[in-house]
Amino acid sequence: MREFLKGERFANYIRLRQSTFTGTFLLVEGSSDKVFYQRFVDELACELVDTSGKPSSRQNAIDTLEILEKSNFQGVLVIVDADFDRLKSLVPSSPNLLYTDTHDLETMLIQSPALDKVLAEFGSEEKIAQFKRDVRLTLCEIGISVGYLLWISQSEGLNLTFEGITFSKFIDEQTLQINELQLIREVKNKSQAYSLKDEELQKQLISQKSNNHDPWQVCCGHDLVEILSLGLRKALGTNKAADVEPNALERSLRLAYEAVYFCKTQLYCNIRTWESQNQPFKVLRNDI
Template identity: 30%
Template sequence: MIEYITPERIANSIMQDRTFTGHYLIVEGNKDYKFYNKFVTKEISIKEAWGCEKVKSIINILKERNYNRAIGVIDSDFSVILEETIDCDEVFVTDFHDIEVMMLKSTALYSILDLFCSKEKMVEFFKDKDALDILMELGVEIGLLKLANKLYNLGLVFKPEKPEGNQLKYKEFVSDKDLTFLGKDSMIRTVVNYSRNRTGKVASTEDINEKLNLLSTEMYDQAHLVNGHDLTNILFILIKKVLKSSNKMLHDYNSIEDSLILTYDYCEFVKTELFSKLYLWSRDRGINFFKPELTDQVKVRSCLPLAN
């Protein structure tokens, strides 16, 4: 069971592996593994920590033991909005809230829409609307609720305790007819019902509304406010229910996320700050971190101060 895999256990397994002489990349979970595995060489071994805090703990444990062949990458989450800094040079963060937002803010979104949906239905639905704008506007609603929960300890839960558990029912506050938002009351009621008996105490609906209204007046950077898993669940509703895709590869939001990873291009990743920081870190240490396809893109774009 992944919840019982401690940072100490993972750190021990890294230090005890005498057969691997490369560097370790510690990431939060399986989707991160799939994403970064596309881009790194065989000299990099990716380890899943199963959580943001566990990534940081593993890196700190290894540093305390003078082990210098590991770095971590974590989701930014709300750190930019809350002006939180990570006091560890060996831990890097995503450009936006998480890797899913990074991918959705790229050509990968439109690639999977073309893959799953008919051109006729897309033309009819979108007209003068942009797919990313629609997703972001809906994602902001639940993003604000998640931020309120973090700031005010409202006792809300948004995901299952275990990956195989029941997911939040997004269709109860996002219409599966036309993808319109069904209102804050529907969203709060859905999340409160999902949270019951899973935390110590869930705040009253009135208190949740009050805190949510406080944050609704603020101007947050949408790319740091929205959560990628919310967006992919909403995107699944759009593709499966609204645009009525019959593609047999489409099962749930996991299908969406896996498809994004498959279609997310090298050219897109080299544009990110995360890539730049990882590239410079590895270059300065003479580490063969990224596959040639990426380093070739860097040379073509001349977007980084490459060594002579």
């Protein structure tokens, strides 16, 4: 049975807040998501709630919505990462639940012109010209292998650990070429899953890659940022590791992301549709 304790806690908080705040409650997965959406939200009409914590920030948000909807609570909207739901042909379970356009918020940032600004700031024009490959496409080509391996782990119930893997162990820093066998071994070692056969996992990975899914639904944004961090040290730039560490790059991408980019997303359209169907509740500022 699913754990609803965190959902109950957030639901109770929102019920209490409703006694002094009559606007919209927008639930998002974490503190970085909250920082991102804060820039577009009408703070007088909408309060952001960060549902981070175990068992999962995404599930906490969805559970909270489910609990509130059962009591016909009005004016709550949830935005979560799509994750692999589109690959599973899953759609949001409620009109009050919206997904990111791509796998997650970070992939939305990288897909946008914010990446070009970050490359201009941290990259070397000469090295990028010598690279002769589209940087965004290269990030996806590498990231899709990691994404599919995670997808295989989840689908097969392998419980592999991806958090804390060292990307330089399977990506060449000079060329940004990936060694998939080394990726499999790094994940296996991190997971202490020594009984799994490298060749079998590689075979499954090749099979998944032949499906031609949209890479933006497969790739995980944090992985793409890790790859970008590696690239900006040698292949695309001359930075010290500390100057382009992933958390700092994600902050830079958020800062470089303009309102005009957000207005072109399906998520923006979906929020505006939700507002029109849930008047008088508002989420976004009028000037966005």
